[in-house]
Amino acid sequence: MIDERVPVLIVGGGLAGLTTALFLGLHGVRPLLVEKHASTTRVMKARGQYPHAMEAMRVAGVADQLRAAGPGGTTDFYMVVAQSLAGPVLTSIMTSGEMSMRHVSPEDWSMASQERTEPILAERARELGARLCFSTALRSFEQDDEGVTAVVENVGTGGRRVIRADYLVGADGRRSPVREGLGVGTHGRGVLGHLLRVFFDADMTEPLAQLPGVAQGRKFALFHLLNEETPGIFYTTDVPGRYGYIRGLSRESTDHRSLPEEWFVDLVRRGLDLPDLELKIVETGETPLVESVADSFGVGRAFLVGDAAKVVPAPGGLGGSTAIMDGFYLAWKLAAVVRGQAGPGLLVSHDAERRPVADMIAEQQFANTLERLAPELDDGTAAEIISPVLQVFGYRCAHGAVVREPGDAGELIEDPTRPTGRPGSRAPYVPLRDNGRPTCTTWLFGQGFVLLVGADAPAWERDAAEVAARLGIRLDVRRVLGPDHAGPGLVDPEGAWTRAYGISERGAALVRPDRFVAWRSVGECTATELERALRIVLDRSA
Structure with missing residues (x-):
């Protein structure tokens, strides 16, 4: 007998699970999260959120809270490789803002610890409609073509409930029972x-x-x-x-x-x-x-995030931020499918887009481990270390839910300081002004699809509204005007945005809720082409 039906059941209340719950709520889906421990973590664990994670936290509405919960930003963070506390310093990692990424992002770091971050995420998730059940453990689950049936238990009373969910998210850590139950192996x-x-x-x-x-x-x-x-x-x-x-x-x-x-x-x-x-x-x-990465991040109606999907060595500090971003990237896709706005193919892209990134970060942090902690592990197979800026702002989702262009070789990385604007790449950061106030392209994204159009592009508002209505999605049109424009509106004071996005003043770029370019038209295009692109991305038949 089914005791309760929910759209999404999340197992695990750490960074990844809480972020998934939060963003599902933001996108209009009310999940149930179960966590076997009595509360969020009280153990001193990871610290710090990279700027790309802080961009997501800005969308969530908690960026300022997180920043206030830490001892400072990049100028208040000292990290070195040294012989002793007194020196000499052998390598400066972050001593006076070297890791600032403000040239590619409007956000700075947060230095909040995991034990202070999780309660902030939990409170916001509840505000957005997620239900969090602590002291509740997953005991078993099975899935079929229509959903997942799970048995959960209150660890204090022993009482059990049978939950029927449309989808299951395993955010249950390194020893993930969900991953094991799916029969997914690991590599690394x-x-x-x-x-x-x-x-x-x-x-x-x-x-x-x-x-x-x-x-x-x-x-x-x-x-x-x-x-x-x-x-x-x-x-x-x-x-x-x-x-x-x-x-x-x-x-x-x-x-x-x-x-x-x-x-x-x-x-x-x-x-x-x-x-x-x-x-x-x-x-x-x-x-x-x-260092361990799951062989698949999704099986049927079940998906893996956080440490259930990958465990990386600590040096490099991307474990916690990557867990947050797993939830951010998965939630909009789950919400779109649950709400009937997308087909199941959109969820297949979770593995195609997130696993290559996990493999890269795992190898990068292994290379950092050799340099900072354990040089004796060097067997000659470590990857060449690349800039953290490239890792977090340069990676691409060219093999996922995008309309890839002819000639795109599907590279995993591109330099965010020289963006191409190709579908599958992160939407480039360009400072703008909105009715005279400072803003940027990054702050335009996060709630739904956004169509950026050039100053000379045809009027899109009516056509885009009709396309959005047919698909039942949110689609905002933002026209970016040139530096000579003196009146109200969104203005590009440096005349840089069309170059960054690789389009003309008559062109358009479609950006997903997670800030990746889904499709673009270099020149003038039609509503039919826009709708076709959205149907491809959302796995919607014509």
């Missing part, structure tokens, strides 16, 4: 080693005196320490006076629960090269360092 380098983690309280004012604000909690700092005796990682936390230390990679697991506190005190002192440091151990733990 597997377990690279084990990291022993220690949290401790200490007065680090003197050792960190060269970094004003760090010991006081106003600035985040992370040191990759490559001293020969005890390599490791030292970093600050949200609690002033509390710090984290991670011992360098070890091949074998450590039985840390059997070790006395004095052993950890000695480990931290040696690792930081501070033999007289007075400290109190707060918590210890161990975690494997893993």
Whole structure:
């Protein structure tokens, strides 16, 4: 007997699951999320959201909250590879804004920790209509051509319910029962080693005196320490006076629960090269360092996001942001299919678009691991390190839900500072003015499809409205006027947008809700061509 019917059942209440729930709600679908733990995470985990994730958070309406929840932006973030806390610095990763991406995005970083980010996402998801059930575990599921039947259990009372969902999203972590239940294997380098983690309280004012604000909690700092005796990682936390230390990679697991506190005190002192440091151990733990990507991100009516889809080594910091973006990219597609606006082929593109990116990020962060943490793992097969800007703003979805152009070889990466505007590429960032106020192309996207048209293009408003009505979708038309335009409207003061999007002043570019170019017409086109493009993207028959 079915106890409840829902459009989407999300299993897992971490970054990926909460973001999926939030954006489903934003797009008009009310999902049910179940999470076996009693609340969002309270464990000190990942920190920071890349600018592309902050763009998504701006669409969600929580960007300012997240930024306020962290100790600062790129100028308040210090990350280096060094011999010791006192130096010398071997590689500067981020010391004075080197990782700023404001040349390709209107957003800056957020330094919010995962334990502060998840409650913000959960609250917003609830505001948008998602139902979140904590202390509730998935016990089994099976799917058929019409949907998914799942059994969930309240872990406190043992009470069980049978949920019938149109679609299932597995956001249930590295050991994902959903992935295992789907029979999906994984590929990658597997377990690279084990990291022993220690949290401790200490007065680090003197050792960190060269970094004003760090010991006081106003600035985040992370040191990759490559001293020969005890390599490791030292970093600050949200609690002033509390710090984290991670011992360098070890091949074998450590039985840390059997070790006395004095052993950890000695480990931290040696690792930081501070033999007289007075400290109190707060918590210890161990975690494997893993590179693993699912062989498929979707089977039938079930889809994988976050760590259920891929687990990447930590150096590089893209694990959490990629989990957020998984939810952002999947949710609009799920919502379109659930609401009858798209055919099932749109959901097939989730695997085609997200798995190549996951493979790339996994290999990039393995390469970072060699440089920052474990050079002994270098077997000569690591990828060449590319800029984080290329990874997050340059990747393409050319093999997914787009109208690919003749001659497009389907490259995974293009330089966002020299955008092509091709379908499958991220819609280029171009500063604009709207009725005299600063804005940009990026802020035009996120709620539905947007048709950008040139100053000399025919009047599109009526034709676009008719196409949107036939398809039952949201389609906004935004005409971008040239720098000589003196009246009201959306103005391109530098005359750069048509060049960035690869069209003429009579052309048009169609942008998906997730900010990827779906189709474009270099010159003048017709409503019939626009509708055909939308039908291809949405998997809608003529």
